[in-house]
Every structure is written in C-alpha cells, then in structure tokens.
Amino acid sequence: MASSVYIHIPFCATKCYYCAFNTYTFHKEQAKAYLQALRTEMELYASETEPLQTVFIGGGTPSILSTNALAQLFIDIQQHFQITPDAEITVECNPGTVDNEKLNVMKNNGVNRLSFGLQAMQDETLKQLGRTHTVTEFLESYYLARESGFENINIDLIFALPDQKMEAWHHTLNEVISLNPAHISAYNLVMEQDTPFYEWWQAGELHIPTEDTEADMFQYTIKTLTAHGYTHYEICNFARPDHYAKHNLVYWNNQPCIGLGAGACGYINGVRYTNIRGIAPYINKLSKRNKPIANTEHLTGNAEKAETLMLALRKREGISLEDYQNRFGEEIEAAFGDILKKWIDLQLLERTATHLRLTRRGLFLANEVFVELM
Ligand SMILES: C[S@@+](CC[C@H](N)C(=O)[O-])C[C@H]1O[C@@H](n2cnc3c(N)ncnc32)[C@H](O)[C@@H]1O
Ligand code: SF4
Numbered sequence: 001m002a003s004s005v006y007i008h009i010p011f012c013a014t015k016c017y018y019c020a021f022n023t024y025t026f027h028k029e030q031a032k033a034y035l036q037a038l039r040t041e042m043e044l045y046a047s048e049t050e051p052l053q054t055v056f057i058g059g060g061t062p063s064i065l066s067t068n069a070l071a072q073l074f075i076d077i078q079q080h081f082q083i084t085p086d087a088e089i090t091v092e093c094n095p096g097t098v099d100n101e102k103l104n105v106m107k108n109n110g111v112n113r114l115s116f117g118l119q120a121m122q123d124e125t126l127k128q129l130g131r132t133h134t135v136t137e138f139l140e141s142y143y144l145a146r147e148s149g150f151e152n153i154n155i156d157l158i159f160a161l162p163d164q165k166m167e168a169w170h171h172t173l174n175e176v177i178s179l180n181p182a183h184i185s186a187y188n189l190v191m192e193q194d195t196p197f198y199e200w201w202q203a204g205e206l207h208i209p210t211e212d213t214e215a216d217m218f219q220y221t222i223k224t225l226t227a228h229g230y231t232h233y234e235i236c237n238f239a240r241p242d243h244y245a246k247h248n249l250v251y252w253n254n255q256p257c258i259g260l261g262a263g264a265c266g267y268i269n270g271v272r273y274t275n276i277r278g279i280a281p282y283i284n285k286l287s288k289r290n291k292p293i294a295n296t297e298h299l300t301g302n303a304e305k306a307e308t309l310m311l312a313l314r315k316r317e318g319i320s321l322e323d324y325q326n327r328f329g330e331e332i333e334a335a336f337g338d339i340l341k342k343w344i345d346l347q348l349l350e351r352t353a354t355h356l357r358l359t360r361r362g363l364f365l366a367n368e369v370f371v372e373l374m
Contacts, residue, residue: 004054008261009062017130020192022263023060037286042080051082054247063093074109088246095138103148115154121172154183160214162206182243254308318357
C-alpha cells in the first residue's frame with residue numbers, strides 16, 4: 001500500500017536544451033487521449049493506496065494543460081483516491097503558463113504547493129537554455145500565484161551553466177531570495193545524454209565552469225541560503241521552517257509511492273517499476289486495461305538496504321540508525337560495516353548521536369560516495 005502518488009504530465013511547449021525528462025511537445029488532442037489513459041491507470045491502482053498524504057503532479061509541464069483539462073484531472077484524482085485533509089498537493093508550473101483561472105482550479109481542488117522552474121534570472125541565459133519564458137514572465141506568474149493565495153512555493157534553479165560567471169549565479173540567487181519563496185531547489189547542471197547540450201558539449205561548443213567553480217557556487221549557495229533562514233535539508237534543497245517537501249521526503253526515506261503516467265517510476269510492495277515512456281504505447285496499453293509497466297525490479301534485502309542508505313544520505317540529517325534498525329531488524333553495520341568505516345576514515349561521513357550523515361566534504365563528493373553503493 002502507498003500513501004503517495006506521483007502523476008506525470010509529459011508535455012512541454014518545447015524541450016529545453018539540457019533536459020532529459022520524459023516529455024514531448026504539447027498537442028491538445030494527444031493530451032486529451034493521454035488524460036483518459038491516465039484515468040484508467042488510476043482505476044488500476046486505486047485499491048493499492050491508503051488515504052493519500054502527498055500528491056505530486058509533475059512533468060513536463062502540468063500547467064500547460066487547459067483549465068478544463070486540469071479541472072477534469074482533479075475530478076479523476078478525487079474519484080479514485082482518498083486524500084487526507086492535511087495532504088501536501090504539489091503542481092509543477094512553468095512561468096508563463098499559469099493564469100488566474102488555472103490557479104483557482106488548483107486552489108479549489110486542494111493544491112497547496114506550487115513549484116516553478118526558473119533556472120536563472122538573466123534573459124540571455126534563459127534563451128541559451130531553450131526556456132520559453134523571460135524573467136518578467138516568471139515574476140508575473142510568481143506574483144499571480146502569491147495573489148491567488150499560494151504561500152508554499154518552490155523555485156527551481158540551476159547553476160554551473162555554460163559560460164556562467166560567479167556573479168551571475170550570485171545575482172540569480174539573491175534576486176530569488178528577495179522574492180521570499182518557501183522553498184528553493186538549486187541543482188548543478190547535469191549533462192544528460194541525448195540532449196542538445198550534451199551534443200554541443202561533446203563537440204566542444206559549450207564551455208561549462210570548472211569543477212572548482214562549481215564547488216564554489218555550491219558553497220556560496222549553502223552559505224547564502226542558510227544565512228537567509230533557509231534550512232539546507234537535502235543536497236539540493238533548501239526550505240523555510242515547516243516547508244520541507246513532504247513528497248520528496250517520501251523518496252528520500254525510500255517509502256512506497258505509486259507513479260502514474262508515461263515514464264513514471266513507482267515503488268510498491270518492495271517492487272520498483274518504470275512505466276513505458278512513449279505516449280502512444282502508454283495509451284495503447286491502457287486501452288486494454290493493462291498496467292503500462294516497462295520494467296520492474298524486485299528489491300531484495302541487500303538492494304533495498306543499499307538504496308535506503310543512499311537515498312537517506314541525501315538528507316542533511318542523514319540516515320536515522322533507529323529507523324534503519326526498525327526497518328531491517330539489524331544494525332546498519334551488519335551490511336555496511338566496512339564501507340561505512342572507510343567513509344568515516346576518509347571524513348566523508350560522520351556519526352551524530354542518532355544518525356550517520358555526510359560531512360561537509362562528503363556533501364561535495366556525494367556522487368562519488370554513492371557510486372560505491374551501486
Ligand atoms: C522535472 S523538471 C520540471 C520543471 C518545469 N517543467 C520547468 O522546467 O519549469 C524539474 C527541474 O529539474 C531541473 N533540471 C532538469 N534538467 C536538469 C539538468 N540536466 N541538470 C540539472 N537540473 C535539471 C530543473 O531545475 C527543472 O526545473
Ligand atoms: S526543464 Fe521543464 S520545461 Fe524544460 S523540457 Fe524539462 S520538463 Fe519541460
């Protein structure tokens with residue numbers, strides 16, 4: 001049973017040059033057929049959920065759907081799932097794709113958290129990233145959301161962008177802080193295969209900051225956001241008190257979550273599954289009332305332990321030794337004694353009274369650390 005649901009809306013106005021998420025150019029008719037298939041998928045999973053504590057409608061660009069389509073999506077969700085009164089319900093929105101009507105539909109259907117992808121506060125950078133909005137359009141959407149009563153808003157940013165200078169990142173971060181959002185996600189750019197950025201980078205046409213500059217940007221991010229009252233609670237995530245992303249904590253705590261939609265991932269009854277990525281095959285599978293699963297992986301004891309450790313170490317507090325023991329019936333050293341000792345000796349990991357967590361040094365080398373667990 002799961003008490004969290006992720007719903008993937010795989011459409012965007014156009015694809016950003018750096019993005020490898022499962023998303024396609026928006027076509028109204030296709031979106032209509034897709035939402036119908038999604039409804040069938042909800043039916044197939046309805047009995048596997050408990051009253052939901054978190055719902056995350058992500059993408060892609062969920063806010064590209066029409067007001068009517070969004071309203072219907074919420075009807076479908078409410079018909080198939082029970083939702084607890086204090087559930088966190090998030091919708092990812094792109095700047096320039098929201099208006100009063102859409103925001104009201106969200107608000108009236110219990111959405112209490114929005115996440116805007118901004119990435120950078122310079123129009124020329126937004127253009128270089130293939131974004132479809134300007135800084136001004138972002139500000140309009142953000143203020144509209146605030147005026148519509150949304151208090152819990154996240155802003156996504158990316159640093160270590162091609163040609164990005166330290167000053168530009170400082171400017172982006174400080175401008176965003178001045179908007180006082182409840183939550184900020186700051187990701188370093190990942191060069192994803194099968195993206196234009198990757199191709200251009202391989203061809204020597206993109207110049208990304210050095211690792212040292214990237215580390216300096218990350219360091220500046222942590223210092224500045226914490227100085228402004230944001231808690232650094234996960235490697236890339238910062239929040240005002242009481243505004244941690246509850247849905248994302250479900251992932252980092254390796255708890256069950258149903259994933260619905262093309263390319264969505266889920267984790268239920270010890271099985272991790274990934275859905276078919278293509279829109280047409282996804283719709284086709286559901287037209288026969290079959291779950292549109294492309295592959296599954298049964299997490300056996302050791303794999304589940306390793307994933308639980310790796311995901312929990314992303315959190316700044318680290319992994320709770322008590323939670324681990326309660327979940328697996330043994331101390332964490334039973335499976336990971338040698339590797340944990342090595343990391344502690346290398347000062348990548350430290351023990352607090354209740355947790356094991358990355359040191360400051362470990363935080364900067366997190367990916368290298370995690371590779372050893374895979
Ligand atoms: C699932 S995306 C959807 C957000 C929304 N569609 C938008 O772009 O406004 C969530 C976030 O992932 C981040 N992201 C996507 N591709 C990335 C990459 N290659 N490297 C770093 N961050 C990335 C961006 O900050 C983006 O806002
Ligand atoms: S970053 Fe967001 S808007 Fe851009 S392609 Fe990816 S999902 Fe779509």
